[in-house]
Every structure is written in C-alpha cells, then in structure tokens.
Amino acid sequence: MRIGLLGTGPWARTAYAPALAGHTGLEFAGVWGRRPDAVTALAEQYDVAAYADVDALLADVDAVAVALPPSVQAELAVRAARAGRHLLLDKPLALSVAEGRAVAEAVERAGVASVVFFTARFQKEPEAWIEEQAAVAGWFTARAQWLGAVFTSDSPFAASPWRREKGALWDVGPHALSVLLPVLGDVRHVVAAAHGPADTVHLVLDHATGASSTLTLSLSAPPAAAGADVELRGEAGLTVLPGSSQGAVPALARAADALVRAARTGRPHSCDAAFGLRVTEILAAAEARLVGSTD
Known part of the structure; x- marks a missing residue:
C-alpha cells in the first residue's frame, strides 16, 4: 500500500513520518503540507516525493495519513475518501459534529478503510x-x-x-x-x-x-x-x-497494520471514522454543557 503523509508539524515529524517510513507493509510515497519549506525538508529527510498540490499526492497513493489540525483534517479526509483513498487519521476526528459526520459519510460512501489513531487502543x-x-x-x-x-x-x-x-x-x-x-x-x-x-x-x-x-x-x-x-x-x-x-511510533505502526487489514478484508476497525464521529458527538455534548454551566 502506497501511503502519503499530510502534514509537516511536530506530530508529523516525530511520530507519523518515522512510523510510515519504518513500516514493512507500506511504501511511504510522499509528503504534502501547508508550508512548502517544511514539506521539502521532511521529504528530503525520508527520501520521498514532496508535493505542492494535495490532489497530485492523492492521485499517486492508495492511502493517506493525516497529521494536521482537526478541522483541516476533516476537510482533507473527505477529499481523500472521495478520491478512493484509505485513511489513517488522528484524534479528534473533527471539532464539530457536522465535520465529523461529513468524514464518516464520505468513508462509508466511498467504501474505503479508516482508522483513527487513539493512542491507547494501539499500545x-x-x-x-x-x-x-x-x-x-x-x-x-x-x-x-x-x-x-x-x-x-x-x-x-x-x-x-x-x-x-x-x-x-x-x-x-x-x-x-x-x-x-x-x-x-x-x-x-x-x-x-x-x-x-x-x-x-x-x-x-x-x-x-x-x-x-x-x-x-x-x-x-x-x-x-x-x-x-x-x-x-x-x-x-x-x-x-x-x-x-511503547511510545507513539510503535503504536502508530500498529494503527497502520489495522488500516492495511481493514483495506484488505473490508471489515471496519473498531476505531474507524464512525467511532471517531461518536467521540466527536460526545465531546460536543460535553462542550454544550460547559457553555451552559457558565451562562
């Protein structure tokens, strides 16, 4: 499975990139991010392609791993799912129920595999x-x-x-x-x-x-x-x-294993986008209670 990385921040550099590069069941194919200089630096470090356009990366891979702020992740996850790409996502899936539902619905419609990296679930x-x-x-x-x-x-x-x-x-x-x-x-x-x-x-x-x-x-x-x-x-x-x-890198490798299995078998993982949506719904309900407690 050829996989691309979306994101170049601290979490992408310290966890996602090394996990993808060291995974024997994946081909780490390239990097896209919002800062061109950071994209070039990370791509050179791992000897992979640097992409200036996210759609160009999506055209070249089977899956994407996303290490970006939640709202950015949600938008790009929908885009990737519609392109037929499997998704290795981070928590929280999104910062609103509407964004989270858009991701879960896009995954379901496209029939792609999804795994949300809740760290403890993969240690x-x-x-x-x-x-x-x-x-x-x-x-x-x-x-x-x-x-x-x-x-x-x-x-x-x-x-x-x-x-x-x-x-x-x-x-x-x-x-x-x-x-x-x-x-x-x-x-x-x-x-x-x-x-x-x-x-x-x-x-x-x-x-x-x-x-x-x-x-x-x-x-x-x-x-x-x-x-x-x-x-x-x-x-x-x-x-x-x-x-x-285990730290984050081995746990992420196990999350990648889960994505590969889900893509191969067609059986959803328990930490898929639908589960990520449910967590988002609970957080949104808690946030509403917090707002109400200060009124």
Missing part, C-alpha cells in the same frame, strides 16, 4: 487490558484522569491554535473516551460538566451498561502532576489501566 498492554475488561460484566463506575502539561512546559504543541481554543476536552478527552466506551458502553447522557483550573474540565457520564464515569481532563497540569490513569470498579473488584512499554 499492546492498554489494548489487551481494554479487551479483557470489555468482556467482564458488572462494572459499576470508572474514574479517568488525563492530565497533560502542554501549556505548563516547553511542549512543542503549546502554541497550537486549536488546542489553545478547545483545550483538554478536545485534545485528551478523546483518549479517555476511547478507553471507556469499549468497556462501559456508549454514553447515553453527559450528566454534568464543570470547569476547573485553566483549561481543566470535569465530566460525569452515564453509560449504556448502567455504569457511570467521571473524567478529569487538563493540558495545564503542573509537570510533576501530569499523567493518565483509568480505574474501574465493579462486581469483579478494582482494576487499573496499565502503562505502556
């Missing part, structure tokens, strides 16, 4: 834990904390305009939901949403299994307090999401 230990807990009945409640220090450290993502505007809800909220939904079921209702310090938000969710979950999300945690943990309590007792021995 070995967390993935195995999620599958194990999803098979256990009787979960009563869950607590998830996803605390980043993006805005309180020298993170290369600190200046990201969409993160500055949307904050932790949209950046790390998808990670927490990607872990909770397979275990506790879909979210029936965002029971409560409240602001914490800086961009921190607290959510209470009601799930289809009858369980409830509480989420604390932030990109403004003190660096010493940063980290992610998920705790489940129920009839089976207490269990905690394990850490991962």
Whole structure:
C-alpha cells in the first residue's frame, strides 16, 4: 500500500513520518503540507516525493495519513475518501459534529478503510487490558484522569491554535473516551460538566451498561502532576489501566497494520471514522454543557 503523509508539524515529524517510513507493509510515497519549506525538508529527510498540490499526492497513493489540525483534517479526509483513498487519521476526528459526520459519510460512501489513531487502543498492554475488561460484566463506575502539561512546559504543541481554543476536552478527552466506551458502553447522557483550573474540565457520564464515569481532563497540569490513569470498579473488584512499554511510533505502526487489514478484508476497525464521529458527538455534548454551566 502506497501511503502519503499530510502534514509537516511536530506530530508529523516525530511520530507519523518515522512510523510510515519504518513500516514493512507500506511504501511511504510522499509528503504534502501547508508550508512548502517544511514539506521539502521532511521529504528530503525520508527520501520521498514532496508535493505542492494535495490532489497530485492523492492521485499517486492508495492511502493517506493525516497529521494536521482537526478541522483541516476533516476537510482533507473527505477529499481523500472521495478520491478512493484509505485513511489513517488522528484524534479528534473533527471539532464539530457536522465535520465529523461529513468524514464518516464520505468513508462509508466511498467504501474505503479508516482508522483513527487513539493512542491507547494501539499500545499492546492498554489494548489487551481494554479487551479483557470489555468482556467482564458488572462494572459499576470508572474514574479517568488525563492530565497533560502542554501549556505548563516547553511542549512543542503549546502554541497550537486549536488546542489553545478547545483545550483538554478536545485534545485528551478523546483518549479517555476511547478507553471507556469499549468497556462501559456508549454514553447515553453527559450528566454534568464543570470547569476547573485553566483549561481543566470535569465530566460525569452515564453509560449504556448502567455504569457511570467521571473524567478529569487538563493540558495545564503542573509537570510533576501530569499523567493518565483509568480505574474501574465493579462486581469483579478494582482494576487499573496499565502503562505502556511503547511510545507513539510503535503504536502508530500498529494503527497502520489495522488500516492495511481493514483495506484488505473490508471489515471496519473498531476505531474507524464512525467511532471517531461518536467521540466527536460526545465531546460536543460535553462542550454544550460547559457553555451552559457558565451562562
């Protein structure tokens, strides 16, 4: 499968490009981005073609990986799907339900494969834990904390305009939901949403299994307090999401494996664009509750 990369920012350089270049089942064919000098530099680093026109890249590949801001991703994902290209996308799928639905509908109409890179779903230990807990009945409640220090450290993502505007809800909220939904079921209702310090938000969710979950999300945690943990309590007792021995590059390689399988078999992956849309819908509902809480 020939795959092109859309994007040249920090995430494209540190995660996507090395993952695509090192994948034995893919041919990393080229790069397109919004900054011509960055496109040239990244393409030269990996000895692939540099594209000035996104449609020219789409004409030369079977699939695209997208490492761009969510709204830019959504627009280009629709364009790529309509061109018949498989999609390796990042979270969040989009920043509005309308944008997310456009992607999911384009994927369905075109019959292309899609995988959204929710990191924990493609790391070995967390993935195995999620599958194990999803098979256990009787979960009563869950607590998830996803605390980043993006805005309180020298993170290369600190200046990201969409993160500055949307904050932790949209950046790390998808990670927490990607872990909770397979275990506790879909979210029936965002029971409560409240602001914490800086961009921190607290959510209470009601799930289809009858369980409830509480989420604390932030990109403004003190660096010493940063980290992610998920705790489940129920009839089976207490269990905690394990850490991962893998970073982003191996996890992205596994996401690429999933895309190749979905394209070959025609069977959708559980983290496809439709799942990405559902996560977007829940985030939008939570955001509406947050807005209502300040009126």
